[in-house]
Amino acid sequence: MYRAQNNVLAPSLLAGDPAHLARSVREVETCGLDWLHIDIMDGHFVPNLTFGPATVAALRDPFSLFFDVHFMLDNPADYIKPFAEAGADLISIHVEPAYDHAKTLRGIRDLGCRNGIVLNPDTPAEAVEPFLQAVDLVLVMTVQPGFGGQSFREDVLPKLEQIDRWRKERKQHFRLEVDGGINVETAAACRRHGADTFVAGTAFFQAPDKPAFMHAIEDPRDPSPA
Numbered sequence: 001m002y003r004a005q006n007n008v009l010a011p012s013l014l015a016g017d018p019a020h021l022a023r024s025v026r027e028v029e030t031c032g033l034d035w036l037h038i039d040i041m042d043g044h045f046v047p048n049l050t051f052g053p054a055t056v057a058a059l060r061d062p063f064s065l066f067f068d069v070h071f072m073l074d075n076p077a078d079y080i081k082p083f084a085e086a087g088a089d090l091i092s093i094h095v096e097p098a099y100d101h102a103k104t105l106r107g108i109r110d111l112g113c114r115n116g117i118v119l120n121p122d123t124p125a126e127a128v129e130p131f132l133q134a135v136d137l138v139l140v141m142t143v144q145p146g147f148g149g150q151s152f153r154e155d156v157l158p159k160l161e162q163i164d165r166w167r168k169e170r171k172q173h174f175r176l177e178v179d180g181g182i183n184v185e186t187a188a189a190c191r192r193h194g195a196d197t198f199v200a201g202t203a204f205f206q207a208p209d210k211p212a213f214m215h216a217i218e219d220p221r222d223p224s225p226a
């Protein structure tokens with residue numbers, strides 16, 4: 001479920017049916033996917049609110065999907081324990097707010113979860129560089145976080161490539177994830193710039209043929225050269 005090499009599609013629950021979340025998660029599982037992306041927003045770091053730990057816990061038992069939990073919180077350190085106990089498999093935290101990032105990343109692993117560091121479209125790659133040896137995933141936001149359905153920011157591609165270059169040079173093994181405006185075309189562009197993990201909300205849940213969408217992302221028949 002957490003393999004270093006393969007391409008992974010992680011549908012974002014934010015674009016699921018808010019009145020029937022479990023049905024939306026079942027759709028993800030029925031496609032044969034392994035990952036589910038769950039956005040946690042606090043109304044401060046981003047101007048929106050989403051799910052609390054009780055919702056994650058309620059979805060944990062019926063499903064064996066890998067829960068990729070993306071914190072958009074001003075004070076993430078206060079919430080790693082409740083979400084780990086709720087069943088998160090990976091918790092990623094933004095680099096922008098001021099708190100002890102290294103300690104929080106260690107804390108996530110100490111709670112038995114994988115960890116990730118996230119950066120916004122306008123945050124330079126150098127902001128996450130000190131943490132690369134201590135994370136399982138780097139999440140490069142390809143929209144300003146807060147809402148689904150926004151347009152992909154192409155200007156983020158060089159930063160993605162820079163982080164992938166560091167990963168190769170240093171022989172590191174973190175996953176490189178993109179989130180925001182991801183569809184078959186933008187995923188292909190991200191793949192060419194080093195991404196291996198693709199969050200898709202709107203494009204997944206609105207895809208008329210979900211297995212075909214999944215194969216186009218995870219197992220592209222005609223991958224463009226890197």
Ligand code: DX5
Nearest residue numbers: 012145146148149181201202
């Ligand atoms: C945005 C969230 C995303 C969102 C992506 O802040 O982090 O995970 O669900 O939605 P789409 O794929 O619709 O851009």
Ligand code: ZN
Nearest residue numbers: 039070179199
């Ligand atoms: Zn997200």
